[in-house]
Amino acid sequence: MRDLSEELLAWYDVNARTMPWRVDPVDSKAGKRPDPYFIWMSEVMLQQTTVAAVKEYFRKFTTIWPTVHDLAAAEDADVMAAWAGLGYYARARNLLKCARVVVNDHGGAFPDSYDTLLTLPGVGPYTAAAVASIAFNRKATVLDGNVERVMARMHDIHDPLPGVKPVLMQYAETFTPNGRAGDYAQAVMDLGATICTPKNPACGICPWRDPCAARVAGTAAELPKKTPKKKTPIRLGYVYVARRDDGAWLLETRPEKGLLGGMLAFPSSDWSDDPTPDPPIDTEWIDSGYEARHTFTHFHLRLKIMTADVANPTSPDRGHFVNHNEFSPTALPTAMRKVFDLIPRRDATIENKAR
DNA sequence: CACGCGTGGAA
DNA sequence: TTTCCAAGCGT
Incomplete structure (x- = not known):
């Protein structure tokens, strides 16, 4: 696979979305890193949740608890109350557990390796890769819904999720560059969120338009396939x-x-x-x-x-x-x-x- | 590995 | 109104 990450990073340099926890790509290229606590906080909130919904909660949490030490010392009921309305409340319970583990077992500093991050409560394969790459610029491959969709289309994969996920992960790893790990992770997710969207993908302005197999086959809009879900009782x-x-x-x-x-x-x-x-x-x-x-x-x-x-x-x-x-x-x-x-x-x- | 686990916005 | 879905994790 030819290295396509350069085209995507060039696109990201111009089109990066602005988010309260994000470091601008210009500053990122100059070596500036975001606060790992902020990245971890945002990534947990972003699990199955839209950026629009997260912003206000992120501001609230980082205002009330500006550091992981503050959060670790918080009352459980206060954290649950602050999370109210954001959903998936196990995330809030694990958020607090994780803050206390970071303070008690890691000296208050988030670990920078994927493997160690993965041991933290509420941190799975996606979040571990996101924090390792975005906060620490360590090479790691994020595979979220966006990346799954982008990879399924780039390779015109018609096998359904979640079964095909390991295959998509292999492709995602192949695309991941050695440098600018954090920017690349955010770039591919931004691409999925703004260009390679679930419905009506904007293939005409996509930086990966030419190498995309699904665009050539005309199947982009119907990918990725998913196993049907039963209706809600x-x-x-x-x-x-x-x-x-x-x-x-x-x-x-x-x-x-x-x-x-x-x-x-x-x-x-x-x-x-x-x-x-x-x-x-x-x-x-x-x-x-x-x-x-x-x-x-x-x-x-x-x-x-x-x-x-x-x-x-x-x-x-x-x-x-x-x-x-x-x-x-x-x-x-x-x-x-x-x-x-x-x-x-x-x-x-x-x-x-x-x- | 399939399922339980929230919410609000878009079509 | 209904369906789909959004930067997943734990069990």
Whole structure:
């Protein structure tokens, strides 16, 4: 394979996207490296998440916790609350674990080798390669969804993902240059994000237009092939919103493992085809008539919102009351935020009623 | 290795 | 409205 990285890097020098954690290619070529903590933070946030969604969270996290030492010393609940809304909450739990490992086992400095990075919590093959190359300019090959797509098209590969992934990795490694490792990694991902897009790829302005086998074959837009996924089922459930007469809210911290693990939430029943009512307090519950709808990765959820007013004191069977002035709905994951937004209020209108 | 795991934007 | 999907990881 002829060395095509030069063309791509020349394209990147002109077209590099601007991101809060990124060092401009001009500065990068002059030897400037970004803060490994920032690169690691951004890469974890970017896992299965768009750049647009990440920017605001990146700014928030690096403002509150400017160094890995600050993050390692943070309270778990504060980190989970700050992550609320970004999704895939295991990332937040592993982010904190990883910060503590870096501080306790690595003297507060991120390791610069792929193999050692790979041992860190929440750091897999992609993130290890991204941090090694972008933060430390070490030769490593990133293989994310963008690179998979670019490689499948460059070689006109019609075998479906994820099975063909090892083959795509081999091609990706062949393309990876010895110099400018970080810039190259970002360049190939930028290419996938802006030119070699999933739909309507802009082959006409692609720096790899000429050597691209799929463009020649006219198959670029239909690659990469993927094994079909089954459709998402609908699950039902009851969610319980109890309000104490002093204004306190009944909330619970969900178990570490599983859906919305470690996140603050209103208590609820099981979520299934036929959920069993499971109120967290033995009291009179009122069906609000509202239903919160939310779609997770693998199912649609409809939660019937039950409400109750209780006296102070009241001991719930599970969960705990949080004082009104200490409760911020921004700390809730989006599914629960939707519940909060639907709770009957004076200004609620009949139009909000679920059908 | 297949699956569980969020969310919001685009088409 | 529905589907697809975005810089994956852990089990």
